[in-house]
Amino acid sequence: MKKTVLTFGLISGAISSALMMAFLPFIDQIGFDRGLILGYTAIVLSFLLVFFGIRSYRENIGGGQISFGKAFSVGILITLISSLIYVIVWLIVYFNFMPDFFDKYTNYMIANVRASGALAEQVAREVENINNMKALYANPLFNAAFTFLEPFPVGLIITLISAAVLKKRRRDVSSEAELVSTT
Numbered sequence: 001m002k003k004t005v006l007t008f009g010l011i012s013g014a015i016s017s018a019l020m021m022a023f024l025p026f027i028d029q030i031g032f033d034r035g036l037i038l039g040y041t042a043i044v045l046s047f048l049l050v051f052f053g054i055r056s057y058r059e060n061i062g063g064g065q066i067s068f069g070k071a072f073s074v075g076i077l078i079t080l081i082s083s084l085i086y087v088i089v090w091l092i093v094y095f096n097f098m099p100d101f102f103d104k105y106t107n108y109m110i111a112n113v114r115a116s117g118a119l120a121e122q123v124a125r126e127v128e129n130i131n132n133m134k135a136l137y138a139n140p141l142f143n144a145a146f147t148f149l150e151p152f153p154v155g156l157i158i159t160l161i162s163a164a165v166l167k168k169r170r171r172d173v174s175s176e177a178e179l180v181s182t183t
Contacts, residue, residue, distance in 0.1 A: 008056070009049075012047060012085075016043050024093065047158040050079055050155060050159050051075075054075050057070075065168050071163035075162050078159075084148075087147045094143065110127055
């Protein structure tokens with residue numbers, strides 16, 4: 001299981017990280033709304049490796065069979081590895097090459113709040129919340145935790161779907177014999 005999980009987890013993490021790094025330099029031209037769509041599309045594409053990893057495990061190690069629990073275990077481990085790689089790459093990129101990213105993002109969020117037509121008091125509260133989030137984001141541990149919450153839920157959903165689709169158990173020989181004899 002270790003080889004399958006590592007192989008597919010590393011490939012998935014490399015794909016999501018490479019696509020993130022391909023999009024980030026152009027975030028000013030793309031815009032944060034489209035960037036969000038592109039980012040989650042890249043994450044979903046990278047997590048297709050969860051499906052293929054579970055299938056590979058089922059065919060190569062499980063002899064063509066796998067329970068939901070085992071399929072889930074393989075998939076969630078691939079998801080964890082991929083998500084951790086994504087977080088590590090983001091932290092390196094953010095703190096070394098794009099330390100102004102969150103400044104730009106908070107300015108974008110504040111502009112949206114002001115443009116929403118909300119009352120001045122509501123705008124002030126939202127701006128305060130955004131600035132508090134910005135202060136927390138400067139902490140590498142909070143930044144890592146917040147970043148982990150981007151890909152992991154997507155991977156969890158894909159793991160659940162893949163495990164349900166790919167589970168395959170041996171059919172009970174006696175029930176097959178009964179089915180054959182009744183026809």
